[in-house]
Amino acid sequence: MTTADLPKRKDAARNRQRILDAAKELFAERGLGVTLHDIAARAGVGVGTIYRHFPEKKPLIDAVFEEHLAELTALFEQALADSDPWQSIFWVHEQFLVHQARNRGLKELLLGTTPEAPDRARQLRAQLHPLAERLIERGKAAGVVRRDCATQDFGLLQTMVGAVIDAAEDVDPDLWRRYFVIALQGLRPKDAPLEPLPVPALPPERMEDLLVGTWKRRRT
Amino acid sequence: MTTADLPKRKDAARNRQRILDAAKELFAERGLGVTLHDIAARAGVGVGTIYRHFPEKKPLIDAVFEEHLAELTALFEQALADSDPWQSIFWVHEQFLVHQARNRGLKELLLGTTPEAPDRARQLRAQLHPLAERLIERGKAAGVVRRDCATQDFGLLQTMVGAVIDAAEDVDPDLWRRYFVIALQGLRPKDAPLEPLPVPALPPERMEDLLVGTWKRRRT
């Protein structure tokens, strides 16, 4: 990302920024699958304009997720700075899930559920993994996570809770927190204290909404 | 499903059966989203033939999943007949997941991830829910599941582990068992014994395959 490719005319610069903003919004709302046409519409520019500035989606994705990468890395560093081995694990995973719940595009990148920018995604995960490793090793050493679990298990935990986010987001946007605690509890050693469940279960009569809601989404 | 609609000519009857068999296979392999064209190809008949026998997919789905409904209900009844409150819960959920892992269409129906036959799916779940309720209530009464959990939590557990099935099926088809045990462990009371993890975690270097593999699937 050099500074050389800045457009000189001021309408061009303005449009470029509008496009980036629109892309950021739409990636968060609807995932990386949105079309360049969608982004153009949201930005209030013509498709011609968008194709001139960004002939493909990848640079847009790169630009938008640059900052997220830094942010997520910072979360781990903050967690490692926290001296409580259990609390730090809990907190960082919770934070990751908050981000995923708020940003569909980021979730797709982290969980690998998009064909869109595989290298970007790989880079993201490659960078995060060693940090996670250190955190989990510390937890195991301190005896706050079960011995026979692995760093990878925490990745799959994100996948599992991610599924709940997807399923429940427009029925009860905070429901995932309950299952996050449940799944994480499953990774603790035998006599670990029971973490209280942060939100109530969905009432049985609303379960149907949740299950049906899963597939009918999309659109702006 | 009356017996009145049986075709009289023997080639017609044969084709009808071929179509049903092909549909069953494809629903299991690729989910309910397969097209009637796909089914025709697999059955070795022309599309005209399939549209003559089954103008829409729904009766096909009904026919194919009729037997599954009975089978799943039987699983719960078997579980309720088992007098061990914990073992029966573990077993029935494991069995459900085995079915889901083997049959993508069934998974879609159970987890509500298909727009295909919503009423069929609803019926299936409506019939299963009270049975699950009894099982879980028994478990709570016996103190083998945590007090503050609900029957619905076990439904979402299926969703969570279903996500692992999806993610891992062509990297390590049994990996879901590990996360099933982890998630279920999270629903046990404080001093419950640690269920051993049945399969090892995926080696770190193969995690990337798992994550990338999630989106590139489909086709026969």
Added chain:
DNA sequence: ACAGAAGCGGACAGGAAGCGTCCGTTTCGG
């Protein structure tokens, strides 16, 4: 304030994928 370059917009053409029909041909049964 004006000319020409730079940028803009969006209609449009092209391609992929699914759906359902139609009709010439084949197969069955009496």
Added chain:
DNA sequence: CCGAAACGGACGCTTCCTGTCCGCTTCTGT
């Protein structure tokens, strides 16, 4: 052996996305 029933699959339709092209607008420098 003949007429009716069933078959097959090419074809046309629709939807959704992609990217281009060109007449029009807006900026910048003189």
